[in-house]
Amino acid sequence: MRPLDPRLLRRSRPVRRFLVATVLLGLVAAVAVVGQAWLLSATVVALVDGVAPTSVAATTAALAGVVAARGVLAWAQATTGTRAAAAVKAGLRHDLVDAVLDQRRTGPAPSSARVATLLDTGLDALDGYVARFLPQVVLTALVPGAVVLTLLAVDPLSALIVVLTLPLVVTFLVLVGMVTRDRLDGRWAELQRLGRHFSDVLAGLTVLTGFGRDSGRGLREVGERHRRATMASLRTAFLSSFVLELFSTLSVALVAVAAGLRLVTGDLDLATGLLVIVLAPEAYLPLRRLGTLFHDSTQGLAAADEALTLLDGERRTGHLVVEGPAPVEVRDLVVVHPGRERPALALPGLTLQPGEFVAVTGPSGAGKSTLLAVLLGFALPTSGSVRVGGVPVVELDPDAWRRQVAWVPQDPHLLAGTVADNVRLGHPAASDEAVRSALVDAGAADLAPRREVGEQGQALSAGERRRVAVARALLRVRDGGAWLVLMDEPTAGLDAERESTVLGTLCRLQESGDVTVLVVAHRAETVAAASRELRVDRPVEVVQAGPAGEVTP
Missing domain, CATH: 1.20.1560.10 (ABC transporter type 1, transmembrane domain)
Structure with missing residues (x-):
């Protein structure tokens, strides 16, 4: 040795x-x-x-x-x-x-x-x-x-x-x-x-x-x-x-x-x-x-x-940079997780134009969250292609690309600190006024920016954590330069009034023409607010997974 x-x-x-x-x-x-x-x-x-x-x-x-x-x-x-x-x-x-x-x-x-x-x-x-x-x-x-x-x-x-x-x-x-x-x-x-x-x-x-x-x-x-x-x-x-x-x-x-x-x-x-x-x-x-x-x-x-x-095992990451807003194109995308034969996602095609608000629907296990993970670079396509402005996502510089994305996961993570500290994760240099405005547009006007938050969002309910995460994404769009908004069930756990506030804010972002919104949705109200719906069905065919990260154009 x-x-x-x-x-x-x-x-x-x-x-x-x-x-x-x-x-x-x-x-x-x-x-x-x-x-x-x-x-x-x-x-x-x-x-x-x-x-x-x-x-x-x-x-x-x-x-x-x-x-x-x-x-x-x-x-x-x-x-x-x-x-x-x-x-x-x-x-x-x-x-x-x-x-x-x-x-x-x-x-x-x-x-x-x-x-x-x-x-x-x-x-x-x-x-x-x-x-x-x-x-x-x-x-x-x-x-x-x-x-x-x-x-x-x-x-x-x-x-x-x-x-x-x-x-x-x-x-x-x-x-x-x-x-x-x-x-x-x-x-x-x-x-x-x-x-x-x-x-x-x-x-x-x-x-x-x-x-x-x-x-x-x-x-x-x-x-x-x-x-x-x-x-x-x-x-x-x-x-x-x-x-x-x-x-x-x-x-x-x-x-x-x-x-x-x-x-x-x-x-x-x-x-x-x-x-x-x-x-x-x-x-x-x-x-x-x-x-x-x-x-x-x-x-x-x-x-x-x-x-x-x-x-x-580190792969060569991309170094290309795409300045948005830009169209997002998905063609014949198949994602198979390691150790499994059944695809987690099989999507024939999808094109997101700047200024669109698309609601992704489908049964549980159809791969809706996997689609967001692929767009973020957290999951690799087994086959097919995902392009932003004509450039494959796997060739983009991961840090530069993610700075252009505002993301709200299904289970938002909050850090110990104040509500304002967690909202500022979207843009650390944001002013107090920008933080308050983001909270209001996320239906969280009742949350004081100075309110203390424990690790993993302790002292906040599930709905409050979700609204803080939405406010964080909105701040990233307004002050951080992000133009692609990815949200995984952002209105889950919200009452009708706050849900309406969040959906209204997303519609205004879409109407600006510079922001693309892709939302995973189960609620009819979210689907109705979107400009169009993308239905994702559960994959049934069995495919042979190639090497992770192998992308077939």
């Missing part, structure tokens, strides 16, 4: 900067290790030989300075690693959120439980990998080499023993690492299984409770499997540390015994013998620490591989 995934190196600039800093710090640390051993042996020899106190004091002061320098280097490596890990996690999370929000980047939408596990606890494993394991890899590559070269210069026999025993320790490190990797792969699989199971139980918690089913039993069983997998991986990690400590200790003992015997026989002077005995453990210490941190590396690499595999 590679200690550093090349994809992570290519994608993450913080990792590249961190590796450069780590190599520089590692070079200084290698010099400090040799300097500390030399100064320590020199100090002891000076005390034994009874040299002048001033000379001993100078050597001791230099030794203290080197020890302090090693402490500063350790602190610098830890600080740099922690900051780099935070930057890498933030960058990957940002890229993942951007990718999963646009299927043109990742293809079929990944499992929500998989993404949630990855964004939450999964990427946290990069702390140990980036902050501790990667610096230790650099130290393992530099320090033993510096120690061997120093030993070769002062005592070739000790250098030979170190050179012969180091590969033995590395061999056991690799063998134990392979077992650890398999254990951690099982633990990661159990963690993902637990996340999926928890997501499923949470989604059906109300139904399970209503029917008196024990929703916690399955979670306890999956959690117990995850606990067993975690303990097995920890046992393997502790065993690997024990094996490395054992063989490292035996290797250091060989060097120490050989040097001690030669000291007794007079074949080795005291200064050289002390230097060899002090330096020998430093040759094996980086390997021992690397083995201890290998557990962090495998867990972090597994999370990084999961994230990078998802991001590497």
Whole structure:
């Protein structure tokens, strides 16, 4: 297994900067290790030989300075690693959120439980990998080499023993690492299984409770499997540390015994013998620490591989921009969701001219909401074409295109803040007067702009949340430059008076001639207010889905 995934190196600039800093710090640390051993042996020899106190004091002061320098280097490596890990996690999370929000980047939408596990606890494993394991890899590559070269210069026999025993320790490190990797792969699989199971139980918690089913039993069983997998991986990690400590200790003992015997026989002077005995453990210490941190590396690499595999599926998004208002044309559109054979939507044709108000009707499951998702770029056509001003939607720059769209979903999402804050999501620079005007035209004149709203619209009813979302869309049209209005049942849950207000506002937008309105509707009043009706029937034929995102003109 590679200690550093090349994809992570290519994608993450913080990792590249961190590796450069780590190599520089590692070079200084290698010099400090040799300097500390030399100064320590020199100090002891000076005390034994009874040299002048001033000379001993100078050597001791230099030794203290080197020890302090090693402490500063350790602190610098830890600080740099922690900051780099935070930057890498933030960058990957940002890229993942951007990718999963646009299927043109990742293809079929990944499992929500998989993404949630990855964004939450999964990427946290990069702390140990980036902050501790990667610096230790650099130290393992530099320090033993510096120690061997120093030993070769002062005592070739000790250098030979170190050179012969180091590969033995590395061999056991690799063998134990392979077992650890398999254990951690099982633990990661159990963690993902637990996340999926928890997501499923949470989604059906109300139904399970209503029917008196024990929703916690399955979670306890999956959690117990995850606990067993975690303990097995920890046992393997502790065993690997024990094996490395054992063989490292035996290797250091060989060097120490050989040097001690030669000291007794007079074949080795005291200064050289002390230097060899002090330096020998430093040759094996980086390997021992690397083995201890290998557990962090495998867990972090597994999370990084999961994230990078998802991001590497990123498709080339379009970069074209269409200035509206422009006609929207749909031809032979078929959308098949991943893992299904029956189409979610089959629409032979649709043309929206600027200034039209079209009501999309049809039975539940006919694909009305899917049509809006395709226009927004959240879903990909399996076949057929969707064009705006003659340009396929899949070739449009997603951010530039969505700035021209005002969208009201079936279940509007509100953020914690005030009513005005949520309306201003449509246009952050809007004035207070513009916000109040949008609320009035959305039938929400009774909602005070300064009224506090909790996360997910807490403290507001379903109808109030919908009216705030409509006001947000209206503000985006009036002040944000949007010209295409997509609404999924905007009058659901509204009384007759407020419904009439919303429909009147949509009719005025349509009459301006610059705004195209497409509304998914079940209510007769909405259909009557529209300039025409588009009937979407439930698809009955079975089609073979091609690769997600494949568009046939």
